[in-house]
Amino acid sequence: MEQGYLTLETGEVFEGVLIGAKQDSLGEVVFNTSMTGYQEIITDPSYAGQIITFCYPIIGNYGINAMDDESINPALLGVIIGDLCETPSHYQSINKFSEKLKSAGVPGIAGVDTRLLVKTIRSRGTVKGFLSKSNVEKEFLSTKETAQAWVEKVSTKKIQFFKNNGPHVVLMDFGYKKSILNALLEENCAVTIVPFNTSFEKIKALAPDGVLLSNGPGDPMELKQWFPEIKKITRYYPTLGICLGHQLIALSYGAKTEKLAYGHRGGNHPVKELMTGKVKITAQNHGYVVVDESIDSTIFDVTYRNVNDKSIEGLKHHHYPIQTVQFHPEAHPGPSDTAHILTEFVSQITSLGETVYAVK
Numbered sequence: 001m002e003q004g005y006l007t008l009e010t011g012e013v014f015e016g017v018l019i020g021a022k023q024d025s026l027g028e029v030v031f032n033t034s035m036t037g038y039q040e041i042i043t044d045p046s047y048a049g050q051i052i053t054f055c056y057p058i059i060g061n062y063g064i065n066a067m068d069d070e071s072i073n074p075a076l077l078g079v080i081i082g083d084l085c086e087t088p089s090h091y092q093s094i095n096k097f098s099e100k101l102k103s104a105g106v107p108g109i110a111g112v113d114t115r116l117l118v119k120t121i122r123s124r125g126t127v128k129g130f131l132s133k134s135n136v137e138k139e140f141l142s143t144k145e146t147a148q149a150w151v152e153k154v155s156t157k158k159i160q161f162f163k164n165n166g167p168h169v170v171l172m173d174f175g176y177k178k179s180i181l182n183a184l185l186e187e188n189c190a191v192t193i194v195p196f197n198t199s200f201e202k203i204k205a206l207a208p209d210g211v212l213l214s215n216g217p218g219d220p221m222e223l224k225q226w227f228p229e230i231k232k233i234t235r236y237y238p239t240l241g242i243c244l245g246h247q248l249i250a251l252s253y254g255a256k257t258e259k260l261a262y263g264h265r266g267g268n269h270p271v272k273e274l275m276t277g278k279v280k281i282t283a284q285n286h287g288y289v290v291v292d293e294s295i296d297s298t299i300f301d302v303t304y305r306n307v308n309d310k311s312i313e314g315l316k317h318h319h320y321p322i323q324t325v326q327f328h329p330e331a332h333p334g335p336s337d338t339a340h341i342l343t344e345f346v347s348q349i350t351s352l353g354e355t356v357y358a359v360k
């Protein structure tokens, strides 16, 4: 196995062995605390532009199966792991983790002291890193891809229809996870997936009962040219925003977002449902949050808060049927404590036709 290095822009160098695709990679180094779900994580399009450090020390032990990919082409830029397991054991396993990386063109490094790396990221904040067979310093500032470019890369280029006999949901694809589509199909929804930059008029022509704005990569502010269109859409149709979708809706109504020091990524993030005081464990993957003071309380109620840092995890509009969540109700990987949010969205659009019309 070939020796490799992860060089951080802050100067620290981590050693390991190269796995996966043989190529250099420069990206934002983030970490995920999930104990399982590496297959879903490496195929989640929201990781475009990022190199993921797995906190869990052994990766690959249950292999790769035929069902759990969240997208067809992994968009992440690399993986950093502790122990690589090359002898997976699971009745559904059809591939090795390292082979999956190779065929997906994703480079990785194993045998890294990931505990030290995560501690470094926690004290430095999210940093850029260069993954390579040499530990040369890289010109870190020269390769900034915009969120718009990443979203453009992962979003569908053409409209896709999924027939069903329930209500019709337009899924705006900023880099949607397959589990969101599956959750809607399981609720009997007919789903039309549209590119992220689909206009209000085009969506109107599809005559949906509701619209779902998906998760996706990058800084939400870089998509500001779409805010007016997003606002129009949300004022016309019952809307659910998930993760990036939540941020974009908040921004469209004048709120602000800011970058967290090192993000929330994992399957064990507690959020409090403010209406009931109940705490739910959620799947999360985000680096940005909506700024508290920027929320106009005459427009939105905060519905959920993160128990650890109290950041905003959900919003509900006072007049329009708009709900947004920063976490992932579709889970995968992670607990499904908040799956009811998707179910409620679907029952709302099933029963709301007339009411929605009244507030147009």
Ligand SMILES: NC(=O)CC[C@H](N)C(=O)O
Pocket: 046, 214, 215, 216, 217, 218, 219, 220, 242, 243, 244, 245, 285, 286, 287, 288, 289
């Ligand atoms: N999963 C997501 O939708 C992430 C949203 C956004 N890119 C962030 O990092 O905050």
